[in-house]
Amino acid sequence: EIVMTQSPATLSVSPGERATLSCRASQSVSSHLGWYQQKPGQAPRLLIYGASTRATGIPARFSGSGSGTEFTLTISSLQSEDFAVYYCQQYNGWPTFGQGTKVEIK
Amino acid sequence: EVQLVESGGGLVQPGGSLRLSCAASGFTVSSNFMSWVRQAPGKGLEWVSLIYSGGNTYYADSVKGRFTISRDSSKNTLYLQMNSLRPEDTAVYYCARVKPGDHGNVFDLWGQGTMVTGSS
Numbered sequence: 334e335i336v337m338t339q340s341p342a343t344l345s346v347s348p349g350e351r352a353t354l355s356c357r358a359s360q361s362v363s364s365h366l367g368w369y370q371q372k373p374g375q376a377p378r379l380l381i382y383g384a385s386t387r388a389t390g391i392p393a394r395f396s397g398s399g400s401g402t403e404f405t406l407t408i409s410s411l412q413s414e415d416f417a418v419y420y421c422q423q424y425n426g427w428p429t430f431g432q433g434t435k436v437e438i439k
Numbered sequence: 440e441v442q443l444v445e446s447g448g449g450l451v452q453p454g455g456s457l458r459l460s461c462a463a464s465g466f467t468v469s470s471n472f473m474s475w476v477r478q479a480p481g482k483g484l485e486w487v488s489l490i491y492s493g494g495n496t497y498y499a500d501s502v503k504g505r506f507t508i509s510r511d512s513s514k515n516t517l518y519l520q521m522n523s524l525r526p527e528d529t530a531v532y533y534c535a536r537v538k539p540g541d542h543g544n545v546f547d548l549w550g551q552g553t554m555v556t557g558s559s
Contacts, residue, residue: 376549376551378549379545382545383542383545388547389547422545424543424544424545425543427486427497428474428476428486430484
């Protein structure tokens with residue numbers, strides 16, 4: 334099983350600031366990496382797939398980068414609706430998710 | 440509208456059974472790869488099962504031999520039959536569609552989830 338590790342567990346950011354979330358895979362997953370956003374009581378929403386391709390309707394302030402074992406999700410200027418939990422998921426093998434990063438208001 | 444709506448969750452005693460349903464609209468379940476993903480209370484996401492358009496099925500080790508994924512084309516519905524339930528199966532169960540096209544098993548459409556509680 335490919336283990337995904339996200340850091341930090343919690344990120345405190347002020348609105349308008351930049352947020353950088355990290356995700357590391359226990360072995361190479363090439364670019365088979367997705368990012369999801371989940372708000373309380375809601376289902377996850379796909380943000381990024383293929384490590385860097387935004388899903389339909391996702392604002393340009395969300396960007397993904399990386400390949401192999403190291404990946405980053407960047408939110409360039411946090412809006413109020415962006416405070417949520419973010420998960421990475423690899424799909425190079427059977428799908429596995431990271432434990433999540435909570436982005437909270439500073 | 441393209442959407443997934445789950446149903447069938449509830450409270451079940453350890454060792455019991457439950458069948459979850461996921462009704463799709465706006466697209467055809469049998470033409471897509473479909474999956475179940477669960478989330479224990481306050482925890483992260485865990486992939487449970489996949490069914491490919493050709494009918495091949497796959498399971499996480501934690502549920503293999505106990506859960507069965509299936510679909511009904513006439514009802515455009517995905518199912519998860521859960522047997523020999525354990526307390527650690529307690530979670531919100533989401534059905535999800537694998538993003539169409541040759542993108543790999545990334546999930547672009549999710550239902551709202553249905554809660555399964557395995558407790559005596």
